Amino acid sequence: MARGMPSMVALLGMLAVAGYQNRDKLGSMLGGLGNNDRTGDPGVAGQNQGGLGGVLGGALGGAGAGGLGSILSGGLGDLMEQFNGSGQGSKAQSWVGPGQNEPIDPNDLEQTLGADTIAELEQKTGLSRQELLERLSKTLPDAVNHFTPDGHIPSETEASRFV
Numbered sequence: 001m002a003r004g005m006p007s008m009v010a011l012l013g014m015l016a017v018a019g020y021q022n023r024d025k026l027g028s029m030l031g032g033l034g035n036n037d038r039t040g041d042p043g044v045a046g047q048n049q050g051g052l053g054g055v056l057g058g059a060l061g062g063a064g065a066g067g068l069g070s071i072l073s074g075g076l077g078d079l080m081e082q083f084n085g086s087g088q089g090s091k092a093q094s095w096v097g098p099g100q101n102e103p104i105d106p107n108d109l110e111q112t113l114g115a116d117t118i119a120e121l122e123q124k125t126g127l128s129r130q131e132l133l134e135r136l137s138k139t140l141p142d143a144v145n146h147f148t149p150d151g152h153i154p155s156e157t158e159a160s161r162f163v
Helices: 006-018 020-031 051-060 064-085 089-096 106-113 115-125 129-146 156-162
Strands: none
Touching: 006 064, 006 115, 006 129, 064 089, 064 106, 064 156, 089 129, 106 115, 106 129, 115 129
């Protein structure tokens, strides 16, 4: 199923590898995405083929910031569908709407995303299953909240303002 939702996988990988707390660094990290000699945070696994470049390289296809807006908008939409389909929609909606963000347990997140998506993210980020789920469970609620300031999933054009 994950193979049909590359924008969701790219969004989740971006959050897992870079972490929402380092979101201000994302622009500079993505600037050299096509370069094999790029440098970035030394704490990020697999800088060249894995890590952020491995997750986003194929999805962007040289589209630049417009491609990132598409990944963000499409990824958030796909993510909300996953949460709605797994019975976790109200939790995910708390991240989009106003008010307190409900936390997500790593086990619930794993069940929501599914084994295929988790395996693909493990491979593309170089993170272990446990580390991936822990990072995403901590960063996902605040990241979705940040990227939906108007209380809805942004359009591709609206999402471009975040990148």
